[in-house]
Amino acid sequence: MGEPASKIEVKNIKDIGLDEGAARLTPERIEKVINEVIDNETGARLKVYVDTCVHCGLCSEACHYYLSNDKNPVYAPAGKVKQTLWEIVEKKGKVSPDFIRRAAELCYTECNLCRRCAMYCPFGIDVAYMMLTMRRICHKLGVIPQYIQDTAQSHSATMNQMWVKEDEWIDTLFWQEEEAAEEIENLRIPLEKEGAEVMYSVIGPEPKFRAQLIYQAAVIMDVAGVDWTMPATPGWDNSDMAMYTGDNEMMGRLKKEHFETAMRLKVKKIVMGECGHAFRSVYDMGNRAVGWKMPPVQMVHALEFYYDLFKAGKIKVKEKYDKPVTLHDPCNVIRGRGLHEMARYVVNKVCETFIEMTPNREHNYCCCAGGGVINCGPPFRDKRVYSNRVKADQLAATKKKGVEVCIAPCHNCHGGLEDIIHHYKLGMELKFLGDIIYEVMEKPE
Amino acid sequence: MTDSSSWDWSIGKRQIADITQWKETFGYVEEPYVSPDGEKIAAIIKTEDMEFSVCENGNAWENAFDKVWFLRYSPDNRLTGIVSDTAEWTLAVEGEAWENKYDFAWNTIFGRDGKSMLLMTQADGEYSVLINDVPWEETFPYMTNLAGNADATRAAAVAQTIRFSEGDIFAFQKGCYTVAVDGKVWDTNFVNVYEPVFSADSAHVAAQVRTSLYDYTIVVDGEPWPAVWPWVWKAAFSPADGSVTAPVKTPEGWTLARDGHVFWGQRFAQLWHHVYSPNGMSIAAIVAPKYGHWTVAIDGNAWKKTFNDLVTDLVLSPSGRRAACAGKENDRYTIAVDGTPWPFHCDMAWEPVFSPDEQHVAAKIEKDGQFTVAVDGKPMKAQFKNLWNPVFSPDGEKIMIRAIEGSGDKETYVRQVLPLTEILG
Ligand code: SF4
Numbered sequence: 001m002g003e004p005a006s007k008i009e010v011k012n013i014k015d016i017g018l019d020e021g022a023a024r025l026t027p028e029r030i031e032k033v034i035n036e037v038i039d040n041e042t043g044a045r046l047k048v049y050v051d052t053c054v055h056c057g058l059c060s061e062a063c064h065y066y067l068s069n070d071k072n073p074v075y076a077p078a079g080k081v082k083q084t085l086w087e088i089v090e091k092k093g094k095v096s097p098d099f100i101r102r103a104a105e106l107c108y109t110e111c112n113l114c115r116r117c118a119m120y121c122p123f124g125i126d127v128a129y130m131m132l133t134m135r136r137i138c139h140k141l142g143v144i145p146q147y148i149q150d151t152a153q154s155h156s157a158t159m160n161q162m163w164v165k166e167d168e169w170i171d172t173l174f175w176q177e178e179e180a181a182e183e184i185e186n187l188r189i190p191l192e193k194e195g196a197e198v199m200y201s202v203i204g205p206e207p208k209f210r211a212q213l214i215y216q217a218a219v220i221m222d223v224a225g226v227d228w229t230m231p232a233t234p235g236w237d238n239s240d241m242a243m244y245t246g247d248n249e250m251m252g253r254l255k256k257e258h259f260e261t262a263m264r265l266k267v268k269k270i271v272m273g274e275c276g277h278a279f280r281s282v283y284d285m286g287n288r289a290v291g292w293k294m295p296p297v298q299m300v301h302a303l304e305f306y307y308d309l310f311k312a313g314k315i316k317v318k319e320k321y322d323k324p325v326t327l328h329d330p331c332n333v334i335r336g337r338g339l340h341e342m343a344r345y346v347v348n349k350v351c352e353t354f355i356e357m358t359p360n361r362e363h364n365y366c367c368c369a370g371g372g373v374i375n376c377g378p379p380f381r382d383k384r385v386y387s388n389r390v391k392a393d394q395l396a397a398t399k400k401k402g403v404e405v406c407i408a409p410c411h412n413c414h415g416g417l418e419d420i421i422h423h424y425k426l427g428m429e430l431k432f433l434g435d436i437i438y439e440v441m442e443k444p445e
Numbered sequence: 446m447t448d449s450s451s452w453d454w455s456i457g458k459r460q461i462a463d464i465t466q467w468k469e470t471f472g473y474v475e476e477p478y479v480s481p482d483g484e485k486i487a488a489i490i491k492t493e494d495m496e497f498s499v500c501e502n503g504n505a506w507e508n509a510f511d512k513v514w515f516l517r518y519s520p521d522n523r524l525t526g527i528v529s530d531t532a533e534w535t536l537a538v539e540g541e542a543w544e545n546k547y548d549f550a551w552n553t554i555f556g557r558d559g560k561s562m563l564l565m566t567q568a569d570g571e572y573s574v575l576i577n578d579v580p581w582e583e584t585f586p587y588m589t590n591l592a593g594n595a596d597a598t599r600a601a602a603v604a605q606t607i608r609f610s611e612g613d614i615f616a617f618q619k620g621c622y623t624v625a626v627d628g629k630v631w632d633t634n635f636v637n638v639y640e641p642v643f644s645a646d647s648a649h650v651a652a653q654v655r656t657s658l659y660d661y662t663i664v665v666d667g668e669p670w671p672a673v674w675p676w677v678w679k680a681a682f683s684p685a686d687g688s689v690t691a692p693v694k695t696p697e698g699w700t701l702a703r704d705g706h707v708f709w710g711q712r713f714a715q716l717w718h719h720v721y722s723p724n725g726m727s728i729a730a731i732v733a734p735k736y737g738h739w740t741v742a743i744d745g746n747a748w749k750k751t752f753n754d755l756v757t758d759l760v761l762s763p764s765g766r767r768a769a770c771a772g773k774e775n776d777r778y779t780i781a782v783d784g785t786p787w788p789f790h791c792d793m794a795w796e797p798v799f800s801p802d803e804q805h806v807a808a809k810i811e812k813d814g815q816f817t818v819a820v821d822g823k824p825m826k827a828q829f830k831n832l833w834n835p836v837f838s839p840d841g842e843k844i845m846i847r848a849i850e851g852s853g854d855k856e857t858y859v860r861q862v863l864p865l866t867e868i869l870g
């Protein structure tokens with residue numbers, strides 16, 4: 001299993017966003033932008049991190065890139081900082097366009113901002129924060145991989161990730177409502193219902209590619225008797241690729257739209273679908289970008305929501321799912337929010353046989369899709385798949401124990417794990433937790 | 446504003462509809478909507494043939510449709526809904542569908558007196574606007590952020606003017622969007638355009654724009670302000686002199702700019718949703734004087750009282766001398782008036798309403814699943830299953846409560862007019 005390291009192209013994968021962007025740079029502009037960002041936006045944190053690191057290398061073994069690439073130091077967390085921000089700070093911004101080109105490819109496609117390494121650093125140095133700072137510089141310099149930049153631009157024009165037009169969104173909800181009403185008579189996806197308890201929000205790809213997830217959520221809401229609504233306006237999308245390109249102003253605009261939609265609808269909480277990065281945006285980075293220390297409207301991730309429903313006995317299981325399953329813990333809701341035990345409670349409620357992968361919970365390896373890496377598109381696909389051989393090994397070990405299905409309660413994890421399962425020929429099925437709940441729950445005849 | 450003087454303001458309570466009965470008759474009944482004068486209540490229902498229709502005060506519309514949604518009353522108490530038949534969509538007013546039909550229609554906007562209404566349409570992938578069943582001549586590859594002028598006889602929206610393929614990031618960055626006003630586009634395109642807004646006299650339109658990936662400014666009638674900022678929010682016209690103001694982010698913090706120049710001396714961690722008093726003499730805004738502390742600033746001066754979760758629903762009194770908002774701290778809501786919070790917390794608070802004489806403030810509130818109205822910080826004794834916003838009589842001495850009453854499965858809609866003294870004691 002696995003690929004020889006030599007196959008991995010580390011540098012200068014062709015990408016029009018990176019290539020054209022770097023071609024437009026001048027040393028003066030680079031210096032000016034870098035110093036603006038470092039002086040005005042980073043504060044003491046960056047300097048402390050850069051000064052504190054003792055190059056002990058304890059973080060290296062934490063990073064799936066490093067492990068999967070035969071411990072190539074280029075992929076060590078501290079190595080990534082060395083190739084980017086260290087150099088920049090040391091040279092006070094006097095770096096070349098070629099340097100920026102490489103730094104951009106590194107920070108956008110060779111780190112998932114998964115924060116696993118920070119757990120192993122004796123000083124708690126957060127390499128993800130440094131990579132985000134590097135991305136902020138690259139955004140300001142206009143050197144961003146094409147696919148993720150296109151997504152950020154979609155966000156800016158439509159307030160969603162997938163160029164979904166206002167009418168297409170509403171039409172998709174009607175369509176899912178109609179289909180679900182064939183299964184459960186008079187089922188509704190209540191649009192614009194002011195004063196409902198819950199606003200349900202999803203990410204852009206759901207209406208575009210995975211509309212059945214909206215259908216399933218509607219069935220779960222209906223059967224559990226939740227008083228819920230969905231908006232018929234922009235603001236329905238909780239996702240955020242602007243957060244990952246470094247366009248913090250757009251990140252703030254997106255979150256304002258999202259939370260103000262919930263405020264307008266007078267809901268008490270927002271329940272969001274199974275997505276990791278969106279949670280980071282609504283629970284940490286995006287809300288803070290506009291001055292809301294905490295989400296202004298309570299934000300409940302699907303894992304917590306399912307947990308609450310089962311605890312309250314609002315959903316009953318007809319017959320447990322019988323294929324042996326494992327669970328991939330998504331970084332953003334596990335390391336970022338600690339929902340791992342809730343996830344296990346639900347998995348055990350709905351599945352006959354649950355087999356842990358190792359390591360697990362907050363120690364789980366990232367899927368290598370996160371942090372916007374999968375959103376950088378096909379040019380970087382191979383690098384991403386080769387750079388997660390450890391995930392393939394981790395999954396293969398569960399398969400040996402009989403696992404047939406991997407549950408991944410995060411959209412990007414899904415995309416990333418799909419590629420890994422396919423490439424390493426693991427022969428496993430991938431599911432959202434909602435897929436299984438929908439399948440095994442008691443529904444009205 | 447609608448003229449409420451012709452409404453029934455005699456003291457007393459009338460039951461208008463028995464919702465339980467509707468449920469028995471139709472089986473499928475969606476959440477109800479109530480007319481501004483409180484005389485009518487309506488809900489989307491399904492007919493025996495499983496078609497959608499509407500029941501108003503117990504009577505179903507004669508017409509049924511494949512789908513009805515966005516049921517809303519106009520300010521002059523007419524019932525509208527967006528309807529489709531054989532996949533053709535339009536607006537139905539009092540049960541009668543408009544002539545012009547589209548592949549999709551949405552986002553109904555009413556004029557303040559309710560006489561005029563408009564909505565967005567899409568046919569064959571072309572987007573346009575329909576005002577009182579008269580379509581714009583122009584269509585666009587995409588439109589969003591629809592806005593009407595005060596009486597909804599004119600419309601403006603963000604319009605895409607140049608087509609580009611997905612993934613063509615550089616074409617997008619050259620600017621493919623502008624504003625269409627009554628179908629006519631501005632000459633200049635921008636990277637992004639947000640939230641067009643009409644002046645009080647309807648003669649001008651302003652919007653936020655992003656002129657590059659990094660620079661934001663305000664454009665008035667197609668002309669950008671000469672200065673740019675890294676971030677701006679929605680603009681507003683002064684009703685007094687037609688000048689335009691918008692929140693802008695300066696290196697020292699957020700402030701208000703007027704006609705392209707910084708205008709307020711104060712700086713904030715955040716500033717948005719600024720509103721003018723009708724006479725244009727006063728500006729109120731939602732601000733965060735410090736990160737994570739939210740309040741209201743009047744002409745730049747922030748209230749002392751702050752909320753750690755959020756401030757929303759800022760309203761100015763008719764003269765602009767008083768201001769009220771809903772605020773949330775530690776996950777509980779209250780209403781604050783002129784900087785003083787009401788002496789209780791609740792699970793949800795709705796937009797506060799000033800009496801015409803500005804002496805009183807009323808708001809709908811929710812606590813433990815029950816709804817009531819509070820006036821000047823004092824909740825009514827009666828609690829309801831649901832409520833609509835309270836309405837003051839023109840003389841400010843009475844208040845109209847539009848509520849759902851009942852216990853268990855029973856639900857009746859009642860319209861009640863009370864003397865204010867009954868609540869205030
Ligand atoms: S991918 Fe994760 S572990 Fe590796 S450097 Fe980035 S944040 Fe650290």
Ligand code: SF4
Nearest residue numbers: 053054056057059121
């Ligand atoms: S573990 Fe911490 S101190 Fe050691 S190399 Fe990594 S970042 Fe530096």
Ligand code: SF4
Nearest residue numbers: 276330331370412413
């Ligand atoms: S995609 Fe999933 S596992 Fe991967 S970084 Fe996001 S949350 Fe983590």
